[in-house]
Amino acid sequence: MVEQGSILLRRMEICVAEAEKRSGKNAVNMQETFTVYLIETRPMDAVTEGQNPAPDSLWRRYSEFELLRNYLIVTYPYIVVPPLPEKRAEFVWHKLSADNMDPDFVERRRIGLENFLLRVASHPVLSNDKILCHFLTEEHGWKEAVCETGFHAKSDSRLRALSATFRVRNPDKRFMEMKHYSDELQSHTSQLLRARARVADRLYGVYKVHGNYGRVFSEWSAVEKEMGDGLQSGGHHMDAYAASIDDILEEEEHYADQLKEYLSYAEALRAVCRKHELNQFELEMASHDLISKKQQREELATGIVRTFSFKGMTNKIFGQEAPEQREARLKLLEELIAEGEESVKEKTVECEEHVEQAWVDMQRFKEQKDKDLREALISYAVMQISMCKKGIQVWSNAKECFLKM
Amino acid sequence: MSEQTVPADLPEHMLDLDEDDDLEVFSKNTSLVDGNPVPNSPGSMVNQYRLEEDDEQQHDANAKDLFITVDNPESHVTAIETYILYSVVTKTTRSEFDSCEYEVRRRYQDFLWLRSKLEENHPTLIIHPLPEKFVMKGMMDRFNSDFVESRRKSLHHFLVKISEHPILSYSEHLKVFLTAQDLTPHKRQGTSFLSWMGETMRSVANSVRGLRSRPEEVVRMQEYVEDFSSKISCVDKVAQRIIKEQREYLEELKQYGPIYAQWAGLEEDLADPLRGVAGCVEQCRKESEEQIQHLSGELVPVLHEYVLCAETLKAVLRRRDNIQAEFEAKDEILATKKVDQEAMRDEVDALADRVELANNALKGDWSHWKNSMRADLKSAFISTAEKNVDYYEKCLAVWEAFLLTQKADGGERREDV
Numbered sequence: 001m002v003e004q005g006s007i008l009l010r011r012m013e014i015c016v017a018e019a020e021k022r023s024g025k026n027a028v029n030m031q032e033t034f035t036v037y038l039i040e041t042r043p044m045d046a047v048t049e050g051q052n053p054a055p056d057s058l059w060r061r062y063s064e065f066e067l068l069r070n071y072l073i074v075t076y077p078y079i080v081v082p083p084l085p086e087k088r089a090e091f092v093w094h095k096l097s098a099d100n101m102d103p104d105f106v107e108r109r110r111i112g113l114e115n116f117l118l119r120v121a122s123h124p125v126l127s128n129d130k131i132l133c134h135f136l137t138e139e140h141g142w143k144e145a146v147c148e149t150g151f152h153a154k155s156d157s158r159l160r161a162l163s164a165t166f167r168v169r170n171p172d173k174r175f176m177e178m179k180h181y182s183d184e185l186q187s188h189t190s191q192l193l194r195a196r197a198r199v200a201d202r203l204y205g206v207y208k209v210h211g212n213y214g215r216v217f218s219e220w221s222a223v224e225k226e227m228g229d230g231l232q233s234g235g236h237h238m239d240a241y242a243a244s245i246d247d248i249l250e251e252e253e254h255y256a257d258q259l260k261e262y263l264s265y266a267e268a269l270r271a272v273c274r275k276h277e278l279n280q281f282e283l284e285m286a287s288h289d290l291i292s293k294k295q296q297r298e299e300l301a302t303g304i305v306r307t308f309s310f311k312g313m314t315n316k317i318f319g320q321e322a323p324e325q326r327e328a329r330l331k332l333l334e335e336l337i338a339e340g341e342e343s344v345k346e347k348t349v350e351c352e353e354h355v356e357q358a359w360v361d362m363q364r365f366k367e368q369k370d371k372d373l374r375e376a377l378i379s380y381a382v383m384q385i386s387m388c389k390k391g392i393q394v395w396s397n398a399k400e401c402f403l404k405m
Numbered sequence: 406m407s408e409q410t411v412p413a414d415l416p417e418h419m420l421d422l423d424e425d426d427d428l429e430v431f432s433k434n435t436s437l438v439d440g441n442p443v444p445n446s447p448g449s450m451v452n453q454y455r456l457e458e459d460d461e462q463q464h465d466a467n468a469k470d471l472f473i474t475v476d477n478p479e480s481h482v483t484a485i486e487t488y489i490l491y492s493v494v495t496k497t498t499r500s501e502f503d504s505c506e507y508e509v510r511r512r513y514q515d516f517l518w519l520r521s522k523l524e525e526n527h528p529t530l531i532i533h534p535l536p537e538k539f540v541m542k543g544m545m546d547r548f549n550s551d552f553v554e555s556r557r558k559s560l561h562h563f564l565v566k567i568s569e570h571p572i573l574s575y576s577e578h579l580k581v582f583l584t585a586q587d588l589t590p591h592k593r594q595g596t597s598f599l600s601w602m603g604e605t606m607r608s609v610a611n612s613v614r615g616l617r618s619r620p621e622e623v624v625r626m627q628e629y630v631e632d633f634s635s636k637i638s639c640v641d642k643v644a645q646r647i648i649k650e651q652r653e654y655l656e657e658l659k660q661y662g663p664i665y666a667q668w669a670g671l672e673e674d675l676a677d678p679l680r681g682v683a684g685c686v687e688q689c690r691k692e693s694e695e696q697i698q699h700l701s702g703e704l705v706p707v708l709h710e711y712v713l714c715a716e717t718l719k720a721v722l723r724r725r726d727n728i729q730a731e732f733e734a735k736d737e738i739l740a741t742k743k744v745d746q747e748a749m750r751d752e753v754d755a756l757a758d759r760v761e762l763a764n765n766a767l768k769g770d771w772s773h774w775k776n777s778m779r780a781d782l783k784s785a786f787i788s789t790a791e792k793n794v795d796y797y798e799k800c801l802a803v804w805e806a807f808l809l810t811q812k813a814d815g816g817e818r819r820e821d822v
Contacts, residue, residue: 188671192664195661201657205650205654209650212646220636380682381685381808382808384685389801396790399794
């Protein structure tokens with residue numbers, strides 16, 4: 001059995017090794033084709049000892065990953081939960097397939113799913129989750145186990161969350177700043193992804209048109225005596241140049257994927273902030289409710305009406321009620337007040353704990369983000385350098401050929 | 406002027422009549438005894454008869470002694486019109502010239518005049534084309550500086566080609582063009598050729614029947630010209646398309662770079678690398694702009710000149726055909742009709758000589774032209790390849806510099822921890 005308290009990834013090697021197409025009936029009993037991914041795990045101590053045991057493996061499809069993530073979001077609302085790779089291909093430049101069955105898309109998704117599992121399994125809090133462990137190690141019965149946790153019931157309704165956002169009075173300023181940051185991060189990354197796709201599209205056009213040189217030079221060389229060889233071989237390099245853009249842009253997609261991950265992370269960050277708003281709002285509501293009940297008790301006890309109340313009005317119009325009724329009402333109020341005080345206590349604790357834990361995780365997230373994105377930018381620079389080197393090579397070769405014209 | 410019927414032979418681009426009212430209508434001077442101000446010198450006639458590879462190489466081996474430049478375009482305003490005048494500066498050691506340095510002012514029309522005179526006198530020599538007249542009616546700006554500069558370059562190139570030509574560089578018309586302060590009196594002499602027009606038209610009509618057979622070499626030339634024409638037009642189109650695609654790429658880059666900078670404003674530790682990338686993208690964009698300038702300033706003009714050359718070659722071959730057709734027509738009359746045999750035979754012999762002269766002139770000039778074409782295109786392609794290498798090298802340096810700054814920062818950070 002898996003030990004508690006130490007990060008899962010240190011104990012277990014995880015990878016998403018393969019992808020395969022399957023056919024089956026879906027929820028509305030229609031035939032569909034989908035992709036499943038092979039998750040392989042091996043105990044880390046066996047690996048480090050140099051043994052090479054066969055990995056345990058099981059197949060999961062994307063929707064199961066989604067289910068796992070939804071469970072984690074509800075169960076750990078103070079954690080910025082790592083995102084999944086995109087459900088549908090977005091920010092696509094024209095030659096790139098938007099088809100979910102396209103092999104390049106499936107490959108990138110495989111990498112993205114592996115990345116998700118690695119992030120979750122190396123998280124100080126999430127990695128201890130039993131459902132996660134179950135997901136990785138036992139193929140059957142997992143869905144039932146997740147549903148049994150009853151996490152569906154715990155999830156907050158959208159409407160409540162939205163209402164809280166508008167009506168909360170005193171949210172933690174740091175969380176409001178963080179929420180604002182998440183909005184900005186989302187905006188900038190999506191702008192960047194869109195612009196990058198357009199640039200990729202144009203660059204593709206530039207490279208591909210050079211292929212026409214190849215074709216014309218080849219035809220032309222047939223009618224020239226001295227120039228022929230130089231033209232022909234120069235033309236071959238033009239063809240090579242035109243062809244080189246496919247690999248260059250495919251590699252750049254990995255950079256785009258890194259940006260997309262943080263586009264999705266921004267959403268996860270915002271979710272944590274909204275949870276705080278909800279907690280704070282409910283605390284405020286509960287406190288407010290408690291105060292108004294205490295006021296009612298005071299009015300009832302002293303007979304002095306401080307604030308306008310319907311009861312007060314009816315008392316004036318219809319006369320005071322009997323002392324027994326008053327006693328009954330007072331007793332009820334006392335009970336409600338006691339409950340209310342408990343409720344306020346609980347909610348205060350809940351809110352404070354959430355703030356404390358979330359703040360820790362948001363700091364962790366910030367450090368991770370800075371490190372990851374910096375590496376992504378560096379890898380982007382490396383890609384550009386590689387592209388330049390290829391360009392230098394091709395055009396130098398072409399020049400050599402032209403010199404022979 | 407526009408009433409005159411124009412020979413079907415004319416290259417199409419020469420038919421556009423716009424602001425030049427006194428556009429010269431080209432007559433085909435079909436007689437050996439032409440109206441040249443000065444008859445061909447014996448030396449050049451020898452060249453025409455025996456221009457083979459050896460002679461040409463010998464000529465090329467001689468040091469170049471005629472240097473011409475075209476620059477300094479300036480607007481010139483008169484009551485009737487406004488046009489551009491270019492300075493044509495000549496430096497030479499040739500004895501035919503009285504002085505060794507000349508500077509004159511010439512307008513585009515004057516170049517047209519020169520070329521038409523050269524064509525008249527050497528109908529089967531390959532004369533480098535001039536840049537086209539301004540055809541785009543929509544655009545008002547004939548005085549747009551890019552247009553003027555590209556025209557200046559083409560005019561310059563035209564004169565350089567003429568000056569390097571073993572026969573054309575000795576033309577009297579060229580000398581007049583380069584030296585006369587006022588070209589107008591010389592231009593007026595052209596009108597005497599209008600009287601030849603009628604005869605030319607009749608002979609063209611006569612030759613419609615078609616040629617008996619072309620010399621084998623000429624057939625090969627014709628096939629080559631067809632192929633060359635289509636290939637060079639294609640290359641020209643490809644080059645222009647590349648420029649268009651590249652401009653659109655630049656437009657997107659303009660939007661792309663600043664997004665990194667904007668994002669940097671939001672971040673702390675990440676701001677530095679983000680700004681770094683923004684800077685790199687911007688610098689690469691600048692380099693790309695320069696590369697486009699080079700393409701449109703160096704490669705496209707050369708390609709375009711050779712597209713025009715292809716048309717020139719077609720015209721030359723047509724003229725050669727006409728010369729042969731005229732001879733064959735008269736020859737047939739001699740054989741079949743009852744005419745004055747003796748007078749006719751002289752005429753036919755003269756025409757036969759003319760055919761041979763034309764063929765030899767063309768044959769000799771053909772290899773000169775091919776070498777010249779090969780040199781020009783080779784140099785243009787090499788220059789383009791070099792510029793592209795240069796572009797990628799500069800971009801490479803930009804990104805490597807960025808990486809260096811990041812490695813340095815990374816090192817510091819590790820030390821803090």
